Amino acid sequence: MRCIQDIGQDEGIFDSYVDLLEPTFERQQVLLQSKHFLCRCQRCLDPTECGRYISSFRCPSCPSGWVSPIISYNEKDNVLGRLWRCLDCKQEQNDMIIAILKDIDALKQFLLKKSWSENTAEYMESAKQFEKTLSLLHNNHVLRLQYHLGMTNCLDTMENFKEAIVHCMAVKRIVKAILRVQSGERVECYELMADLYEKFFLQQLGSRMPDAGVDGAASPAPVDKDESVSISTNRAIRDNLEHSNRYLQKALDTSKVCYGEDDENTLLIKDQIKKLTVPAKSATGSN
Template identity: 25%
Template sequence: MHARYEIQRSDTLGRHLAAAKDLKPGETIISDEPYVLGPTSDSSLVCYNCYLPLISKFLVCKNCAVAPVCPGEGCPESLSKKCHNSTECELFRDLKLTKGVGPMTMVQNVGSLLALRAILKKETDPKAWEEFMKLETHLEERKKSNIWEYYENTVKFITSLGVLDNTQDEYIVQKVCGAIDVNSFEVRGPPIPALGYSQPLRGVYLKASLLTHDCVGNTHVSINDNNVLVCHASMDIKKGEVIYYNYTDPLKGTSLRQHHLLVGKYFKCNCDRCKDCTELGTNISSVICTECKTGYVSKSSDQQWTCHDCKKQFDHSNIEHKVQCCSDKFDVINKKNEKELEEYIRNVSKILAPNHYLLLEATQHLAGVLRDTINREPHPTKKLMRRKLQLCQELLPILEKLCPGISRTKAITLYEIHATMVQLAKKLFDSREITGTGYMDKLLNAEKYLKRALEMLFIEPGNSPEGELCAKALEEYRALKVTMNNVLDGIHAEGKTYMTTSKSE
């Protein structure tokens, strides 16, 4: 029993985590060191010691003369966690002498490094290895798929090293690969200084791997500077309730989420959102009815879609073709071009429901383009600001439903709403389109959005983009307070008393 969670078992969920006490939003549930961390199976070459990308050249470890490592002065001192430890180094040195393993062998098999390091834990940390081998592998399902053949190179490479000579299980390497695929979390690799480029990594976390999936989770997961996974409650969780994490993109439709889970996790989700054809009333996968012109058509069975208003039924292939055409069009437009994005939104809005996931994605891209334009131009127009504000405010209600409580995307959206509100209010005040009182009302409204964003961003790791945004938002909050005090002083200097007329969100 842990203070905040306990491991339970059920026929439907298997081993899973449940709340051992009432949990509040932002409360830490799990802090988990990686069992193993390493490059993905299709990774480019990285340093075996610190995982920095090795773009043009590398050295080899001076002790084992096998492992590729950073050239020049070696790994940056700021990257304190070294992965090529003394035990592995000794093994590689022995393999060089007994098996003829050299640096190019490791270069060619960098995609197998994570599986190798997981297997080496069998000897160095047998207790953790035992827990790792309890993880779900979906071995039988994998045998019937292309992934089995894909990992045959990893099987041959690790078997050739002789580290499994005393193991009777002929499928041990495939089981390890399965456990990694099904249970790992994506981790940001260290960026190359000045370039910012990094190679994504994967980490297996033994506690976090027991988080049960739901397309509307009740947790928020982040991985900090030291690759420690921290799981917070994103909303109130009552004692005894299952602790859920959403392993998919919440702003994708059910068919895409289901496909992602089936391919990567080997199960079909049956959560409340997946069972609801309207996806909790958002109609994020729906299209506009061509019969009544006003109703939304959602998938009612494997082969049929039905309009909620006129009840007209449509063949699945017909609707799928329409959505695919809209998706294909989105793939080829320039997503950094304001006019192309606006045209795309205008055109597909005649086909797709207003909150369709393709429209939401286009909306996010357009909001980003407008943000960059507003920040870049010395005198951005009010029209640009109002359009960006409209886009963010259209996105927010969807996020409230699909990502209730603490949400990374929601925090960024709230921050962007505040930033544009402040910029627009200043422009209106400077052009004397609003009075000091009106200016103060708008600043107070912006402050509400900023406070909500900060409440969510505070739990983000400092080295992450969201952590950096938190630091920026704090500075902007202080600046906003100074501006508000100056506006109040101006109102008082005119002999007036400020009485807020702003409405809560």
Template identity: 30%
Template sequence: MELFNKAKLIEESDKGRYVEATDILKPGDSLFSENSFASIPLENFLYKKDYCFNCCKYQISTEQQTSEQPKSTPGFPFQCKYGCNMWFCSNECADGMVHQLECSFISKFVELSLKHDCDASISLLALRVVMKNKVASEVFEQTVGKLTNQKSIFIQNNKSFLDKYSKLFDQVYLIVKSENSELSSIFNKEEYLEVVCSIFVNSFAGLSNNFNRTPISNGYFYKAALLNHSCEPNTFFSIQNSTLEMRVVKDINKGEQIFDSYVDLLLPTIERQKILLKSKNFVCDCSRCTDITENSRFVSSIHCIFCKDETNYISPKVKYDDKTKILKQVWSCSKLTCQFNKKNNNKNNQEFLNILSDVAKFYDFINNDLLFKEEKKEEGEEQIQPMVEPILNRLVEYETNILSKLHENHHCWLLYHLRLSKLFERFSAVFNSFDYLSQSIQHYKEIARIVECVIKSPSSEIIDSYYHLARVNEKYLLSLINQRNNHIKQLEKQKQRDTTIDIDSLNKDIKNLLKFINTTYKKAYEMALICYGNFKPKTLLLNALVEKSNFSSSN
């Protein structure tokens, strides 16, 4: 069975398993497409109508459904008739044998997952895999059944994680046995825990198509799990419903290893390593992780407190201690002769330690969702003003006292721009403010710049940042057009030319902005062609936006 296009799976005793190109691969080439062995919506979407409980297909809400349409019309959500209350897109998904087997256990797994602090979507996906193995054992054994589950490593490094799911299973089993002793015979604790471990190591998250990179599903895929990880990947995967496609985003030579990424590439090395160690049981040794500047990305870099030259930065090398099982950062200046690099100076310098402490405080503040929660749409200027002023003042203080000491690509700057871009966009609507909208645009521009500097190859992160930059500029464009039209009406009323109003200048600004919007949408579209191909929802939408903005700018 051929697994990949122009690539092959290799297994060696010294190197382990990896995928290697058998021919030259170019950006936009499709490496493979596969359906998951099993998929499930994430915990936040389990009891909602948004995504089918079986295939994770996005569903049209019932509010959009007309009274003439039956509840089971494909594409319109309806609830399970067997009693689990989950939502489905079609009879095929709702009446399948796997769901009939799992249905009576679903509510028990969800309830006890909450009790034992387990992820309900993980526990249910493991249940589904176990049940599907009962009816499709041959497919299981030829695909995901071959994948490593690393259970022994989880027991060694993260036993508390496995204990939670073990207790969950024990309680479900006792309940099922008391209700139906024959039904309990299909449960096997060892099998269930092995599947849980394998899902943690080998599953892939599907993202929404709304340009916000919202995780919506978890899928158990075989081919995708065969690719090794790198923080400098040469492929990109996307998931539509329960189908994953892996596409090439960099030139790959014949004989070169093909890599995917298992983590958010916008995160600093220390955070990526923590995630990989906790969920995948390994520490990455790619070129980005082993370089203190992350291959000139400077995501964690701080202006050197000793060097007068502002081009020198203190950056961390992340090391893993095999004995203590702890990741630590060893900081050094890019200038080898810098005083900071002298023995123990980086450990004892109070100014440097204060900066690290301030950065930690900033992370706590900027990640506080309660502070930055979006206000209700009906709330106006009087309700919002008292709430936002302290937040904005605090952010200005952080920018002056902390962020100014960091490299412009530092992860703190990205979080700062993400928060303020949304805040100012929101304020522009509430206060009908041209200035707030302008500030929002500047933050969106910085987001696009940082994301492109950090990712460095076509990705959903860059596509989404370009989309939002163009989108918010469209709002600005409408404001300019309204401003121009109001001036024209004013001049018509006065029947004379007001020299303080330059209509020609406004028309020029409008034309230039249209050109910028079109160019930005085009950048996103060209990357979408590489990452998703021609006919995926985001590609089609971006193509329509390119044509729309190009048509407008030519008239």
């Protein structure tokens, strides 16, 4: 077992039996069924999960409230209950909230199918019907995480690496917002970002298209000067390679904390960095 953050004197040491990217209700169900107890940590007792809001959606009755789950436990029947309530206006499950919950459940069922692996074009088209529902969810909602991950995989398959990177950035942001500590999930996010940037680099290296960068890598080049276009394009292509290296380095640093210097995961990332480190001039030309 490894420690992923400093531990103060007399401070408790914690481990988890469940997936911490899941909401409280789902985590508690797993604990109740498999470990026969309910967790009473601060995150589990707080309807917002200590400001994470990974189950919350906009209140239809007030402008700024978030509807979140109030979880209860019936010891006699050994079952969990869940009441949805706005934490601002205190509105509980009315017809509007129930209607939103039905739409959220439809989105959940769609995402669980992971149909992007079967037909990417159909997945992209089907996802459009859930745009309104997605707009109601908190930015850290677990279904937003699953949606962006599905879109990342779908766009990666379609070789639309530029858009895949945008969705992968959203995945990385939500994982960081939920977990808040170094984790294996962060290592995976950084590795995926590095892989997409490398693919985008190779794609742009082959086509030499202007405006190759993501993350504001390069400004649009003047179209009436071929030499300026070439210089700008090469710079943007090199930036994508540098982004890939940067995320691999983040993956390596995080892997060292989570798994250790000599762990297989850490060593594999080290090898990837060696293979990806290509001199900029030899990769993109002398401009």
